[in-house]
Amino acid sequence: MSGSAPDPLHDAIRAAQLFIQNPTLFGGMVLRGASPARDALVAAIGEALPTRRLPGHVDDERLLGGIDIAASLAAGKPIETAGLLAEAQGGVLVVPMAERLDEAVAGRLAQALDDRRVALVLLDDGIEPEDAPPAALTERLAFLCDLSQSREWRGVELGAKASGEAAPLSDDALGAIATTGAALGVPSLRPLIHAAEAARAHAALEGRKEVAKPDLEAAARLVIAPRATQLPPQEPPPEEEQEPPPPPPESSDTPDDTDMPSPEQLEEMLVEAAAASIPRDLLEQLVNGKTPKRGASGTGQKRKAGLRGKPLGARAGMPRGGARLALIDTLRAAVPWQGVRRRERDADPDAPILMRKEDLRIRRYEEKAARVTIFAVDASGSAAAARLAEAKGAVELMLAQAYVTRSEVALIAFRGENADLLLPPTRSLTRARRALAELPGGGGTPLAMGLNAARELARSVTGKGRTPSLIVLTDGRANLDAGGQPGRKQAGEDAEVAAKAIAREGYDALVVDISARPGREGQELAANMQARYLALPRADAKALHSAISTNMREPA
Amino acid sequence: MARFPFSAIVGQDEMKQALLIAAVDPSVGGVMVFGDRGTGKSTAARALAGLLPPITAHQNCAYGGSKEDAERYPDVCGGGPLRKRPVPFVDLPLGATEDRVIGSLDLERALRSGEKGFEPGLLAKAHRGFLYIDEINLLEDHLVDLLLDVAASGENVVEREGLSVRHPARFVLIGSGNPEEGELRPQLLDRFGLSVEVRTPTDIETRVEIMRLVAANERDPQAFAAKWAGEDEKILKQIARGKKRLEKLEPGEDVLTDAAHLCLAVGADGLRGELTLMRAARALAALKGAKAVRREHLIAVAPSALRHRLRRDVLDETGSTVRITRAIDELFG
Numbered sequence: 001m002s003g004s005a006p007d008p009l010h011d012a013i014r015a016a017q018l019f020i021q022n023p024t025l026f027g028g029m030v031l032r033g034a035s036p037a038r039d040a041l042v043a044a045i046g047e048a049l050p051t052r053r054l055p056g057h058v059d060d061e062r063l064l065g066g067i068d069i070a071a072s073l074a075a076g077k078p079i080e081t082a083g084l085l086a087e088a089q090g091g092v093l094v095v096p097m098a099e100r101l102d103e104a105v106a107g108r109l110a111q112a113l114d115d116r117r118v119a120l121v122l123l124d125d126g127i128e129p130e131d132a133p134p135a136a137l138t139e140r141l142a143f144l145c146d147l148s149q150s151r152e153w154r155g156v157e158l159g160a161k162a163s164g165e166a167a168p169l170s171d172d173a174l175g176a177i178a179t180t181g182a183a184l185g186v187p188s189l190r191p192l193i194h195a196a197e198a199a200r201a202h203a204a205l206e207g208r209k210e211v212a213k214p215d216l217e218a219a220a221r222l223v224i225a226p227r228a229t230q231l232p233p234q235e236p237p238p239e240e241e242q243e244p245p246p247p248p249p250e251s252s253d254t255p256d257d258t259d260m261p262s263p264e265q266l267e268e269m270l271v272e273a274a275a276a277s278i279p280r281d282l283l284e285q286l287v288n289g290k291t292p293k294r295g296a297s298g299t300g301q302k303r304k305a306g307l308r309g310k311p312l313g314a315r316a317g318m319p320r321g322g323a324r325l326a327l328i329d330t331l332r333a334a335v336p337w338q339g340v341r342r343r344e345r346d347a348d349p350d351a352p353i354l355m356r357k358e359d360l361r362i363r364r365y366e367e368k369a370a371r372v373t374i375f376a377v378d379a380s381g382s383a384a385a386a387r388l389a390e391a392k393g394a395v396e397l398m399l400a401q402a403y404v405t406r407s408e409v410a411l412i413a414f415r416g417e418n419a420d421l422l423l424p425p426t427r428s429l430t431r432a433r434r435a436l437a438e439l440p441g442g443g444g445t446p447l448a449m450g451l452n453a454a455r456e457l458a459r460s461v462t463g464k465g466r467t468p469s470l471i472v473l474t475d476g477r478a479n480l481d482a483g484g485q486p487g488r489k490q491a492g493e494d495a496e497v498a499a500k501a502i503a504r505e506g507y508d509a510l511v512v513d514i515s516a517r518p519g520r521e522g523q524e525l526a527a528n529m530q531a532r533y534l535a536l537p538r539a540d541a542k543a544l545h546s547a548i549s550t551n552m553r554e555p556a
Numbered sequence: 557m558a559r560f561p562f563s564a565i566v567g568q569d570e571m572k573q574a575l576l577i578a579a580v581d582p583s584v585g586g587v588m589v590f591g592d593r594g595t596g597k598s599t600a601a602r603a604l605a606g607l608l609p610p611i612t613a614h615q616n617c618a619y620g621g622s623k624e625d626a627e628r629y630p631d632v633c634g635g636g637p638l639r640k641r642p643v644p645f646v647d648l649p650l651g652a653t654e655d656r657v658i659g660s661l662d663l664e665r666a667l668r669s670g671e672k673g674f675e676p677g678l679l680a681k682a683h684r685g686f687l688y689i690d691e692i693n694l695l696e697d698h699l700v701d702l703l704l705d706v707a708a709s710g711e712n713v714v715e716r717e718g719l720s721v722r723h724p725a726r727f728v729l730i731g732s733g734n735p736e737e738g739e740l741r742p743q744l745l746d747r748f749g750l751s752v753e754v755r756t757p758t759d760i761e762t763r764v765e766i767m768r769l770v771a772a773n774e775r776d777p778q779a780f781a782a783k784w785a786g787e788d789e790k791i792l793k794q795i796a797r798g799k800k801r802l803e804k805l806e807p808g809e810d811v812l813t814d815a816a817h818l819c820l821a822v823g824a825d826g827l828r829g830e831l832t833l834m835r836a837a838r839a840l841a842a843l844k845g846a847k848a849v850r851r852e853h854l855i856a857v858a859p860s861a862l863r864h865r866l867r868r869d870v871l872d873e874t875g876s877t878v879r880i881t882r883a884i885d886e887l888f889g
Contacts, residue, residue, distance in 0.1 A: 107649040107652075107690075107691075111647055135593070136593075136690075136691065139593045139594060168771055169771070171768070174764040175760055175764050177767070179760055181763070182758065182760065187592055187594070187756045188595070188756060189766055189767070189770075190593070191594075196771055325661070327718065428735065
């Protein structure tokens with residue numbers, strides 16, 4: 001499957017064909033990237049299987065079923081509603097905008113998947129690699145298809161279900177799948193189990209009774225490759241001295257092309273086939289030596305419904321989606337109307353209080369949005385290596401406090417031609433420590449690039465309902481422009497533009513001047529960003545941390 | 557999906573040991589499982605619950621209360637004849653609200669008949685069984701607090717919305733999480749009795765073995781369960797014997813001294829470490845049918861009982877497990 005890459009739609013169709021053979025076994029599919037082809041594919045799945053659409057804002061009641069309060073009050077007796085999960089039982093739930101799916105809903109869906117109650121088709125419209133559906137779900141779905149590069153536009157036919165069934169995989173075949181997983185850095189066992197079943201389904205579709213090489217290749221391509229976190233080692237994968245379990249007995253009773261090669265050959269071919277079909281953008285990240293973060297970290301404390309914080313008093317509304325009924329206020333709202341309602345309904349005077357939907361009051365809370373402190377650190381040669389150590393220390397100290405302030409920390413380093421997001425917003429010390437240990441130093445100062453990266457991150461943080469604070473540690477002496485080209489003049493102008501862009505968005509910001517002789521550049525930068533300015537020519541991590549703590553606004 | 561037999565779980569010995577210890581002596585406190593996705597954490601927890609013999613409970617009791625529970629909490633137990641029911645296993649969904657967990661005012665009853673009633677939550681359901689929380693590190697802190705509190709006291713006390721309810725809630729808390737995605741506060745961690753680290757097996761042979769077993773279970777769950785029923789039965793008997801033996805085992809002076817030395821050497825904060833270490837060692841000895849609690853039992857449970865209680869040094873990369881084994885080697889040779 002190397003050569004000129006076929007349109008991703010082909011593989012997606014193949015995956016869908018396998019998926020409909022046994023929907024709950026495979027869990028489902030993730031279809032990334034909106035396109036007409038995707039719509040056609042979803043429609044085709046809808047023809048093969050009963051599907052329901054899951055609105056992203058669904059609440060627990062609608063999802064799981066329960067008492068329909070409004071209907072119950074109107075009828076004067078409890079009226080139960082079935083939840084979407086129950087309605088979709090054994091079928092498929094299509095989830096649009098899955099990258100914005102609420103964690104709580106994702107948790108419910110993950111349970112339903114584990115119990116084999118439903119299958120999911122997640123429509124992922126995320127653009128950034130970090131914008132992905134919750135990992136708890138993608139982990140449980142067999143097929144990840146990226147259609148964002150698809151250029152095809154056509155109707156999709158999935159065809160019929162296979163009539164027969166293929167035999168279980170031989171140990172050699174399982175071993176080849178396991179080796180492929182190991183070579184591509186797929187630690188979880190779920191994809192391997194899915195891949196084995198996918199190979200069987202593929203064989204059945206092709207009318208084979210035994211799983212053959214093309215089936216395994218398809219499984220590796222469709223299930224394992226999209227989850228790669230590393231490229232296979234250059235040497236043929238280390239043979240984990242497989243003491244040859246009873247040598248392959250099923251010799252060729254299947255014809256030519258589908259002959260099973262020797263276990264070693266098979267492993268090699270499978271790893272190659274999988275590696276050749278790693279999606280392009282993923283491949284780029286891997287080649288650049290980055291561990292793809294797809295969906296891996298989509299599980300932070302994104303949003304908190306109005307469930308805690310300072311009470312604000314009640315307002316009219318339905319107690320659902322976690323909102324709690326304010327009982328006293330509800331009664332207070334209902335009492336004045338009792339006379340009228342009794343007359344209206346002809347109720348006897350001893351009847352309990354007559355409630356209507358519009359009486360219901362729910363509690364409101366004022367909650368502080370969690371703060372994300374974004375460090376943009378100048379790691380260039382001019383900013384001296386010692387500075388980096390201080391920045392690292394400060395980030396760690398901030399993290400140690402994160403529990404108290406419920407804040408998160410992110411780290412961007414800019415040097416040479418790059419501004420890298422070394423640490424996406426996190427509270428995890430483990431991750432932070434690793435990212436910091438890998439922080440390199442030296443090279444030119446692409447200040448504009450660093451500022452732009454910080455601004456983009458701040459915007460995405462805001463989009464998730466949290467409050468960003470920017471802390472820029474630099475000497476302000478830009479010598480690379482926004483495109484990474486040398487030239488002090490252009491670099492200075494670009495940095496000014498970038499700084500002003502930050503000011504326009506109104507982010508809370510602080511410039512820490514870390515040059516040995518703090519000067520005009522830093523102050524100008526702060527002025528352009530409308531940020532506070534702090535000169536710290538000789539700071540240690542503790543001083544930096546305390547300076548930051550006293551200089552940043554309390555989270556709004 | 558059909559339950560996977562406990563005895564068919566490949567590897568993961570430390571997790572299995574911790575779960576069995578908790579089954580023999582729930583008073584060791586909960587079990588915290590750290591590990592990546594897809595390593596069989598929830599499979600193991602579920603399998604253990606399915607393995608245990610059914611409990612006897614009053615039919616109409618929403619709490620699955622036993623005879624003793626009904627005597628202690630007469631106003632919450634619905635009574636009814638005693639019937640067998642399976643050991644409850646409650647899977648706490650991420651994003652569960654406080655109402656759902658501890659229970660809340662029965663809205664329907666309140667609105668319809670103006671009566672104040674209590675609608676039991678997940679804690680009630682978990683009574684006498686297991687409460688499993690996947691990704692506990694993503695759960696809101698106040699909920700984790702609450703859960704650990706109830707798990708320790710064995711009783712859920714609800715004082716809200718004009719309700720005042722006390723009901724039994726004794727369960728084994730099992731939490732799981734991936735430290736890469738946010739950590740648990742040390743204070744909370746300390747309150748788990750045992751903590752284990754599971755890694756996905758890396759050798760191909762084991763992985764193939766697991767894939768084969770899962771596929772076999774997938775194809776014919778009944779036949780698969782039947783095939784492993786004998787093994788599961790053995791474990792069941794082992795637990796039952798262990799429970800009986802537990803009362804008779806009292807750790808001797810020498811083992812207590814060992815425990816104190818070990819905790820001191822690794823710098824485990826607080827007394828809870830020592831206490832858990834002792835209890836876990838005793839439960840393991842009971843499980844193994846030993847006549848007395850010996851040093852070997854202590855050593856076998858030490859990593860699980862202590863690794864989450866070591867004072868953490870942000871800059872020290874050495875893993876807790878390594879620090880413990882090192883201390884064991886130095887102390888006991």
